[in-house]
Amino acid sequence: MRSVEALVPLKLTLFGEHAVVYGEPAIAMAISEHMRVRVTESDKTTVSSSSLKIGNIKVDLSSMHIESEQAYRELSYIMETLNYFERKVPAQITIESTVDPSVGLGTSAAVIVGIVAAYSRFLGDSLSNMEIAKISRAIERKVQGIGSRMDTYTVSLGGILYFPKNSEGVERLDGNIGITGGYIRRTLSTAEILKRVKAIKDKNRQFEKIMKLIGEVVEDAREAILRHDVELLGQMMFINHGLLMSLGVTSPSLDEVVSSARTIGLQGCKMSGGGGGGSVICIKSPKAELLLESRGFRLVDSELNKNGVVIKEISN
Ligand SMILES: Nc1ncnc2c1ncn2[C@@H]1O[C@H](COP(=O)(O)OP(=O)(O)OP(=O)(O)O)[C@@H](O)[C@H]1O
Ligand SMILES: C[C@@](O)(CCO)CC(=O)[O-]
Numbered sequence: 001m002r003s004v005e006a007l008v009p010l011k012l013t014l015f016g017e018h019a020v021v022y023g024e025p026a027i028a029m030a031i032s033e034h035m036r037v038r039v040t041e042s043d044k045t046t047v048s049s050s051s052l053k054i055g056n057i058k059v060d061l062s063s064m065h066i067e068s069e070q071a072y073r074e075l076s077y078i079m080e081t082l083n084y085f086e087r088k089v090p091a092q093i094t095i096e097s098t099v100d101p102s103v104g105l106g107t108s109a110a111v112i113v114g115i116v117a118a119y120s121r122f123l124g125d126s127l128s129n130m131e132i133a134k135i136s137r138a139i140e141r142k143v144q145g146i147g148s149r150m151d152t153y154t155v156s157l158g159g160i161l162y163f164p165k166n167s168e169g170v171e172r173l174d175g176n177i178g179i180t181g182g183y184i185r186r187t188l189s190t191a192e193i194l195k196r197v198k199a200i201k202d203k204n205r206q207f208e209k210i211m212k213l214i215g216e217v218v219e220d221a222r223e224a225i226l227r228h229d230v231e232l233l234g235q236m237m238f239i240n241h242g243l244l245m246s247l248g249v250t251s252p253s254l255d256e257v258v259s260s261a262r263t264i265g266l267q268g269c270k271m272s273g274g275g276g277g278g279s280v281i282c283i284k285s286p287k288a289e290l291l292l293e294s295r296g297f298r299l300v301d302s303e304l305n306k307n308g309v310v311i312k313e314i315s316n
């Protein structure tokens with residue numbers, strides 16, 4: 001029985017979330033938390049995923065039609081990714097993740113990248129990680145109607161990546177940042193939060209200024225990473241969080257933990273990802289771990305992943 005497996009790292013947004021959607025720069029890093037997508041030959045196409053909000057789900061996709069609105073919303077990334085492939089060969093697709101869905105760690109990007117990587121190789125194609133990134137970016141934007149290249153590129157390519165403003169480019173940064181990261185569950189998806197930000201931004205000229213300020217913070221953070229200046233990096237985190245709070249994309253629990261981080265003297269802390277709850281990152285320290293755990297955050301393995309998506313053929 002032939003199988004192909006894709007191991008996809010998840011990501012932490014270090015700086016520039018939301019602003020990057022509007023042409024500002026951003027920085028993200030791939031981490032050791034990961035998603036595993038396995039494609040195995042079968043007589044019909046089924047998908048099973050252990051960590052979806054609708055619980056353990058197994059769907060016969062032969063008709064590629066799903067009645068339930070909620071189920072379709074949860075499976076939209078999978079469905080759109082499978083629809084990308086003109087050539088359909090039946091397969092059993094299993095998805096496992098080391099973290100919960102929709103907590104700011106790039107699981108929507110990882111699902112797409114994992115299926116693109118594993119299913120294309122299952123069909124006999126050999127895509128580069130950059131080709132996987134570009135295909136996946138288009139699919140995520142199609143599902144969400146809005147979004148940047150940051151998450152799909154980061155989980156496809158790995159490393160610490162800088163996304164220059166007003167560009168489709170990407171630059172690998174040479175640095176190894178110690179991060180303490182964790183997450184709490186949230187109710188809104190990133191797609192929903194993105195739509196809210198866009199609605200406000202279209203009406204409010206202040207948003208343009210805030211987005212540009214975030215862009216300046218990202219440039220300073222890039223310098224800090226290149227100079228290994230942890231003090232400056234931490235200051236940029238606090239400022240970036242304050243600007244995200246002014247956009248309305250943080251949450252009381254995120255704001256409280258970041259404010260407490262500053263009070264107890266941590267070097268830096270900020271929301272990470274789409275917001276509305278979800279992930280927080282701090283400059284790595286035992287005190288940061290204690291703070292996040294004391295607020296009920298689940299700590300993540302923030303070890304840098306340099307490889308991006310890795311594909312392997314399994315014949316069993
Ligand atoms: N293990 C999984 N199996 C199937 N679909 C998943 C899985 N994990 C996430 N998804 C899909 O991705 C959606 C979550 O995407 P969302 O963008 O809200 O969160 P995220 O990508 O984890 O966070 P962020 O975009 O802020 O980094 C889920 O609602 C589901 O549709
Ligand atoms: C909020 C956002 O900037 C990051 C989500 O992880 C959305 C995007 O870049 O597509």
Ligand SMILES: [Mg+2]
Nearest residue numbers: 106108109190
């Ligand atoms: Mg996402």
